[in-house]
Amino acid sequence: MDTLGKAKGAGRLLPYLLVAPIVIWIVITIFIPLFSVIKESFYSTGLIGSKGAFVGFDNYKATLTSPVYWGAWKKSLVWVFGNGLAQTLLAFGIGLLLNKATRFTNWARTWMIIPWIIPTIVVAIFWQWIFNGSYGIFNHILQALHIIDKPINLIGDNTWSLPIVIFINTWHWFPFMAVIILAGLSTISHEMYEAADVDGANKWQQFWSITFPSLGKITFALGLVGTLWSFNIFDTIYILTGGGPAGATTTIPVMIYQQAFESYRIGQASATSIITACVLIVYAFFFIKYVAPKED
Amino acid sequence: MRHKKWVVLLLVVFGLQSILAACSSEKPEEAAPKAADGVTEIVLWHMEEPPNRVERFKEIIDGFNQANPDIKIISQVQSWGDAYSKFPAAIQSGNGPDLLFTIPDYTTLIKEVADIQPMDDIIASLDEKHDFFETALTPYQYEDHTWAVPVFGMGQVLWYRSDILNEAGLTPPTTWDELKAVAEKLTTGKQYGIALPASKSMATDQVLYSFLASGGAKHIMNGSNEITFDNEKTVAAYQMYSDLLQFSPPDSNTYQWGEPQAQFNAGTVAMAIEKGQYLSTFEAESGRPASDLGVVPMPVGEGGEESSIYIPNGIMLLTGDAKKKEAVAKFFEYLFEPETYGKFVNAEPGLFLPVTETGSQAESFWSDPVISKFKPQVEVLMESSKKGALFGFTDGVASKVGVIAGPNYIAQTLEQMTSAGKSAQEAVSWGQELMEAAVK
Numbered sequence: 221m222d223t224l225g226k227a228k229g230a231g232r233l234l235p236y237l238l239v240a241p242i243v244i245w246i247v248i249t250i251f252i253p254l255f256s257v258i259k260e261s262f263y264s265t266g267l268i269g270s271k272g273a274f275v276g277f278d279n280y281k282a283t284l285t286s287p288v289y290w291g292a293w294k295k296s297l298v299w300v301f302g303n304g305l306a307q308t309l310l311a312f313g314i315g316l317l318l319n320k321a322t323r324f325t326n327w328a329r330t331w332m333i334i335p336w337i338i339p340t341i342v343v344a345i346f347w348q349w350i351f352n353g354s355y356g357i358f359n360h361i362l363q364a365l366h367i368i369d370k371p372i373n374l375i376g377d378n379t380w381s382l383p384i385v386i387f388i389n390t391w392h393w394f395p396f397m398a399v400i401i402l403a404g405l406s407t408i409s410h411e412m413y414e415a416a417d418v419d420g421a422n423k424w425q426q427f428w429s430i431t432f433p434s435l436g437k438i439t440f441a442l443g444l445v446g447t448l449w450s451f452n453i454f455d456t457i458y459i460l461t462g463g464g465p466a467g468a469t470t471t472i473p474v475m476i477y478q479q480a481f482e483s484y485r486i487g488q489a490s491a492t493s494i495i496t497a498c499v500l501i502v503y504a505f506f507f508i509k510y511v512a513p514k515e516d
Numbered sequence: 517m518r519h520k521k522w523v524v525l526l527l528v529v530f531g532l533q534s535i536l537a538a539c540s541s542e543k544p545e546e547a548a549p550k551a552a553d554g555v556t557e558i559v560l561w562h563m564e565e566p567p568n569r570v571e572r573f574k575e576i577i578d579g580f581n582q583a584n585p586d587i588k589i590i591s592q593v594q595s596w597g598d599a600y601s602k603f604p605a606a607i608q609s610g611n612g613p614d615l616l617f618t619i620p621d622y623t624t625l626i627k628e629v630a631d632i633q634p635m636d637d638i639i640a641s642l643d644e645k646h647d648f649f650e651t652a653l654t655p656y657q658y659e660d661h662t663w664a665v666p667v668f669g670m671g672q673v674l675w676y677r678s679d680i681l682n683e684a685g686l687t688p689p690t691t692w693d694e695l696k697a698v699a700e701k702l703t704t705g706k707q708y709g710i711a712l713p714a715s716k717s718m719a720t721d722q723v724l725y726s727f728l729a730s731g732g733a734k735h736i737m738n739g740s741n742e743i744t745f746d747n748e749k750t751v752a753a754y755q756m757y758s759d760l761l762q763f764s765p766p767d768s769n770t771y772q773w774g775e776p777q778a779q780f781n782a783g784t785v786a787m788a789i790e791k792g793q794y795l796s797t798f799e800a801e802s803g804r805p806a807s808d809l810g811v812v813p814m815p816v817g818e819g820g821e822e823s824s825i826y827i828p829n830g831i832m833l834l835t836g837d838a839k840k841k842e843a844v845a846k847f848f849e850y851l852f853e854p855e856t857y858g859k860f861v862n863a864e865p866g867l868f869l870p871v872t873e874t875g876s877q878a879e880s881f882w883s884d885p886v887i888s889k890f891k892p893q894v895e896v897l898m899e900s901s902k903k904g905a906l907f908g909f910t911d912g913v914a915s916k917v918g919v920i921a922g923p924n925y926i927a928q929t930l931e932q933m934t935s936a937g938k939s940a941q942e943a944v945s946w947g948q949e950l951m952e953a954a955v956k
Contacts, residue, residue, distance in 0.1 A: 266919075269604030270629045353767025354784065376715070376769040378935040464716045465769050466928070466935035481601050482923040483954065484625065 261490035279491035296471040302386040311397035319405040336395040344459040404438040436513035556843040561613040572863035587843040604629040614835040620655035625918040633833040634661035652828035652871035658913035664830030668868035671901035672824040678810035680786040692817040699763035702786040709763035711776035711785040720927035726824035727753040731817030739912015746948035755940040792866030826904020854878035916955040
């Protein structure tokens with residue numbers, strides 16, 4: 221009886237032991253650094269590795285009262301909204317176009333993902349070359365067509381830099397969204413469209429009554445993950461502009477990096493990170509609560 | 517069945533143990549390279565990544581190791597990109613090097629997190645034999661000690677394409693007004709008078725500082741970390757820089773180190789202000805003879821002096837071990853011997869300049885093919901470097917200069933003019949406020 225009891229106990233323990241490695245891994249890679257960031261946010265730590273003094277909520281106050289922080293939020297919102305809009309339109313357009321079984325669409329489905337699989341650094345370098353004010357093909361074409369007299373420097377322009385970086389990021393990421401949407405489209409039964417045809421519905425009505433509602437769960441997931449993903453993009457912006465000119469492309473992640481590794485204010489950067497993370501958690505909560513598709 | 521479960525359990529426990537073992541921190545003594553009996557091992561980190569520099573440094577170190585079988589210098593190539601974000605933590609956890617390459621503002625930062633050793637004895641001995649240039653040594657001397665041994669210097673000058681200036685019948689400028697006039701005359705069609713970086717970068721910081729130094733505004737902060745940036749001469753320097761940007765290519769505000777040089781070699785621009793890296797690639801990239809590469813000291817502004825930025829690169833000592841210190845002293849003796857030192861400095865001919873009198877006269881320095889071909893240009897570089905200055909190290913040593921240099925506040929101030937539309941005075945006042953906030 222005792223042996224049987226022990227065996228049952230070990231059997232109950234086994235599932236926990238099996239998941240233990242991943243739990244420990246998560247604790248080590250997520251929670252320990254997270255608690256370290258929370259701790260640092262209450263200290264005046266400068267360079268990584270240096271010892272700061274306890275400053276209470278001073279770093280939080282400094283971030284919340286900083287016009288630079290709220291300016292970066294404005295740029296982050298433009299960045300997220302611009303990317304979201306452009307990528308959604310492109311991805312839906314391409315997804316609908318390629319949702320037909322022809323030789324061209326089979327070929328295009330494969331080649332369409334190329335921008336997505338190119339490493340970010342390569343994307344940044346070749347777009348920098350395209351828009352280069354001295355050698356770039358973009359200026360060359362505009363000058364050849366007599367649209368401009370002198371080369372223009374869009375990436376270095378205060379007004380144009382953010383839209384151009386949004387364009388480049390959209391070009392890089394829309395294939396991923398298009399592939400997801402295409403996968404969703406392929407699950408919609410053709411019989412529904414045939415029935416709609418019989419009922420006299422035009423393509424526009426079919427899109428809004430059949431296609432769009434059928435993709436509800438996918439668009440919800442893309443909306444949530446895509447916005448958070450997009451918000452946190454750092455590499456593309458930093459490589460292309462470094463947050464410049466004059467802070468025109470300094471989004472929140474770029475600002476946090478600059479605080480931590482250029483201004484050597486780890487404590488301040490930690491507080492900014494925590495505040496931003498809280499805002500994003502609140503956003504995710506409300507997005508899930510109000511935008512999640514309702515189960516019929 | 518039960519047996520199988522226990523096997524699974526054991527595997528899980530073993531796996532967990534492996535994860536924890538991998539995550540545990542290594543003790544410093546375990547992390548250090550194992551030394552053979554009687555051999556003192558010194559780990560040196562340098563951040564000169566280009567293969568030619570790595571190869572030359574290795575040659576020098578191999579030569580030392582062969583000549584001193586009881587000492588082994590282990591050279592490890594690192595990145596300047598990691599120097600600010602990863603080195604302090606590595607040093608604090610006991611995984612740092614014994615010797616670390618540095619620049620003056622980096623030393624002030626590292627000094628706060630690591631136990632840097634004074635190098636007074638080594639410096640005194642070397643100075644007696646080789647005579648260090650004052651401009652190379654001063655930025656490392658404060659709090660009654662010398663905190664690094666300068667090993668090479670980098671100074672800025674005005675490079676010009678003599679073929680382009682000759683064709684236009686112009687002489688190289690010696691003052692700011694002449695510089696502006698020449699740049700204006702040479703800006704025609706697809707050619708620009710000068711290439712100036714105007715991005716938020718160290719490249720812009722440095723060229724701009726050459727204007728501040730030559731315009732009489734070299735003291736941007738003092739030894740008490742007080743910001744003295746906002747003054748008439750600084751405003752004049754920014755105004756001149758902004759004026760000159762009219763004669764620089766339109767993408768100047770994305771330029772860093774490489775672009776002005778590429779434009780210069782392509783003949784698209786006639787002048788550029790930079791360090792000596794222009795020598796080694798000029799003929800191959802421009803297709804022009806060495807004589808077409810002209811150089812003069814940085815032109816002088818009204819009320820200014822002949823000066824430009826000068827950055828002495830050094831090596832810091834991070835170990836207090838007496839035996840290692842002794843080995844390090846021997847290494848520096850070897851490095852600064854004239855027959856070795858010239859070869860070391862010519863790891864990047866023209867960019868790295870000697871920091872000692874004996875080094876500047878060494879046959880091993882002048883016999884390098886690039887240096888001997890561009891001898892007149894190198895002489896100008898050498899003379900300029902003796903009059904150089906470095907921000908934060910001109911009016912005492914500002915221990916917080918790192919927080920001004922890191923975010924490129926000098927360059928950001930220019931961006932306020934070029935991108936945000938501020939006047940020179942408004943931009944400089946903005947820069948002063950930013951710097952004051954940073955050093956608080």
